Amino acid sequence: MDGGNVSLENVSKVHLVGIGGAGMSALAHLLKGKGFFVSGCDVSRTTYVEKLIDAGIPVSLGHDESHLDLYSPDLVVYSSAIACHNTELQVARSRRIPLARRAEVLSLFFNRHRGIGIAGTHGKTTTSSMISLVLDAAGRSPTVAIGGELCDIGGNAKLGEGPEMVAELDESDGSFELFNCDVAVVTNVDWDHVDHYPDVESVRTAFVRFLNRVKAGGTVVTCAEDLGALAVAERSVPERLITYGWGKSWEWGATEVQHIPGGGVSFSVLHRGVPMGNLSLRLSGDHNVLNALAACAVADLMGIPFDVVRSALGSFRGAKRRMQWVGTTNDIIIYDDYGHHPREVEVTLRAVRQIFPGRRLLAIFQPHRYTRTGALYKDFSRVLSLADESFLLPIYPADEEPLEGVSSSLIAEAMAIGGAPCHLCFSMKDAQQKVLSHALPGDVILTVGAGNVCLLGGLLLHALREIPREHAVVVGA
DSSP, rough: OBBBOOOOTTOOEEEEETSHHHHHHHHHHHHHHOEEEEEEEESSOOOHHHHHHTOOOOOOOOOOOOHHHHHHSSEEEOOOOOOOOOOOHHHHHHTTTTTTEEEHHHHHHHSSSSEEEEEOOOOOOOOHHHHHHHHHHTTTEEEEEEEEETTTTEEEEEEOSSEEEEEEOOTTTTTTGOOOOEEEEEEOOOOTTTTOOSSSHEEEEEEEHHHHTSOOEEEEEEEOOOOOHHHHHHOOOOOOOEEEEEETSEEEEEEEEETTTTEEEEEEEEEEEEEEEEEEESSOOOHHHHHHHHHHHHHHHHHHHHHHHHHHHHHHHBBBSSSSSEETTTTTEEEOOOOOSSHHHHHHHHHHHHTTTTSEEEEEEEEBBBHHHHHHHHHHHHHHTSSSSEOOOOOOOOOOOTTTTTTTTHHHHHHHHHHOEEEEEESSSHHHHHOOOOHHHHTTEOOOOOHHHHHHHHHHHHHHHHGGGGGGGGGOO
């Protein structure tokens, strides 16, 4: 049967269908660390798959019922990206092999720990990473499961020896409602995952249910600068609510924010209006100031001194694909980011402006999912207008079938109405050629999206390096 009464008792072999995703690969590492034999399969060999193989976890490419004979699992776990008619799942059902969603298994670990769950439409990975690093720096040895690769631990999961577990909780399919947090962090609440949530109210209602599952005596930490997060917190019934934001109005606040040209941000931290000290981040952007305040609040709840927090966050290198520097050549700087919602794209573009004031910004955006693009294309057109020039790739479908009338052209047409420079690209190669024909020394190029657009930055870097230095000044001429 699927889910329901999931148990790991009498289970020694676990097979993960869709093991190559961020969340599934993190669960695989935790299961192996707990002594289970873990196997898996996926359609492509991602960097997560490479790390799984290096860890001794066998991974088969593709989906095939023969994997069930090869690995003889006692439990089959699948991600939300796997269709219900998947061959392995159908055969497992026919053989009465228990099946479970990823979140159902992860929640079994989490709910037995002192669980710190980070939820929100945006910023979960970075905030989870910051909190994990602070706890680790304080010697707490937390168990960690996040949705991206944390540069400082070299992966997306870590089996700790302490009582705390930090987990990034995914609202996309409602599975975050399976987790009972001791501390629940809500970074923001926006309408996203429109295939699951018909409107913003349905998203907020799901977050209220999530917060109402916080354990007795638990705490909710929320960003008071986000109206959605604040509304959700006020509609739930936490025993303790801690807020963070700008100035002195909230329990944790940031003042004297200074964005550093070339990268980084510094600010003063206040707790209940009392100065705690200055905090400097290698990361940039107002959104990362807020993420750091969430980490400060959680650390204080854990009894960790601010000096430990300041030191840990000051050395924090971020998570991969979150404003990640790809390289620099011919005075052209290339960054990559995972943002795939209008709000995420907007804060990333504004952060680039703060890091490199006066430089021209070229944004290469790959929309993610037809449903999201169809619902939010006007918002995407608005935020992409913040770039000097935008290049639009075809939609990355993920697990969706095409929708009639929905394509990247919707964004391009909306941008054209506003007069924003936009170039519609028909493939990765086409995008590379068009960007190379427009790039000039001094430009910043940003690839952004949750699909495979991340591959383009490296290709552009290589192509730009091939241009003879004596001709570099005429790139784009």
